[in-house]
Amino acid sequence: MTSEERPLDAAIRALARGRGLPGTLELWRPATWTELDARIREGHPWWSSADRPDHGWLTGNGRAAAPRSPFGGPRPTTGQLALALCDADGRVREAALAHAAGRPAVLPLVAVRTADWAEPVRRRARQVLAAALPGADEPTLAVTVPVMIRVGRRLRGTESTALLREFLDTAPGTAVRALMLHRDRPTRRLALDLAVERGLLPAGELARLAAYDEDTAVRGRAATAALAAGVPDETLPLLLGARSGDVRSAGVTALRRAGRAVEAEPFLYDRSGLVRACARWVLRQDGRDPLPLYRTACADPKTVPDRAPLGLAECGERAADLPLLWELTAHERAQVRALAVAGLRVFEVADHARLLPLLDDPAPGVVREAARALLPWADRLPEQELLRRTGPGRPLHVRVRALRLLRESGSGAYEATARRLCEDPDPVARLRFRRALGIEEAGPRRQSRRFWSWLS
Incomplete structure (x- = not known):
């Protein structure tokens, strides 16, 4: 050839x-x-x-x-x-x-x-x-x-x-x-549907498919079939331990039908928002209010689960729970700080004076969440505060987020700043800036998109 x-x-x-x-x-x-x-x-x-x-x-x-x-x-x-x-x-x-x-x-x-x-x-x-x-x-x-x-x-x-x-x-x-x-x-989807109709798969095998298959549709169909088989001891451990949030949420929801609603409490702090919502529903159906559980978990800085601040914001009360979230933005663990800021975003906090300093956090996750919280009000942010954070002495993750906020703010200084950062002498920084702005880095077999055509 x-x-x-x-x-x-x-x-x-x-x-x-x-x-x-x-x-x-x-x-x-x-x-x-x-x-x-x-x-x-x-x-x-x-x-x-x-x-x-x-x-x-x-x-x-x-x-x-x-x-x-x-x-x-x-x-x-x-x-x-x-x-x-x-x-x-x-x-x-x-x-x-x-x-x-x-x-x-x-x-x-x-x-x-x-x-x-x-x-x-x-x-x-x-x-x-x-x-x-x-x-x-x-x-x-x-x-x-x-x-x-x-x-x-x-x-x-x-x-x-x-x-x-x-x-x-x-x-x-x-x-x-x-x-x-x-x-x-x-092909896998059709074969699974026929296998379920013909009863070719036991509940445990269906649960393993739901837990480990790479296809979302197969996972969902297998989870539904596994739960319909009604063998909780074989299916629930696999569903609750699945990597997919959709599958874990199905397992959490099934805890109520299995009479095991109390086991939903740890999933209040799951990484998936859908799983957290299902866990709250299961507890409420069992007569327990999840809000006090979140407040108790967030009150002790030594034992607070990483995602407890976000869960608190998802079902909490703004007036009562904002002070606790602000306290957790200074927590020693970066993940707790980041999700406390994410909780502030859920409450649509617009306190620029308190949010802007969070852009200087050493953890990229915290800066990312702070930038997302500030994004709706980017046009009200002080231009000089953002320009200062794009300077060469700042950490790379701070400069990238500040540049994005500068773009959304409509600042007249954005164009020159973006051109300067996209030609940064540090190749790693240059690549990060170009990717953040949607500009392809030139390669041996691919011509990069022209910067000015992207701006137009």
């Missing part, structure tokens, strides 16, 4: 020369097959006469046959068959389908043909696919099922979707479970 040749072009050239699809293609991706089909049907003017397929093996005379003509000639190679299945001539595509039976390597392309614009091609492709699916092994299903899901979204793909659903409803449980491990997310 030349440096300018696209991988799919190289794959088509390999097929035309009698070789198989190169291992560099990601055949598990349904887009690979649909793009391969589109590229072949576009045609390739740069093919040599030796490369250009003539499909002579279909009739023995080099011409496409009518749909019902007998076919002679030798058994086609996989490459010949793949090229014919994607040919621009519908008669060639239909004729090629007669040779696709028992050829699992091209089954994904047969799946593409089930949504073909030509009705005879669609009908023949569905017949071939319906006959091939029951005997297909797991590797073949792994590349074919995602294609069927993808083409099922096309204008003429509804029958393909129905065919897939009919097959999976009766497919061996091992095949459905194998599809749940697929890298294609729509």
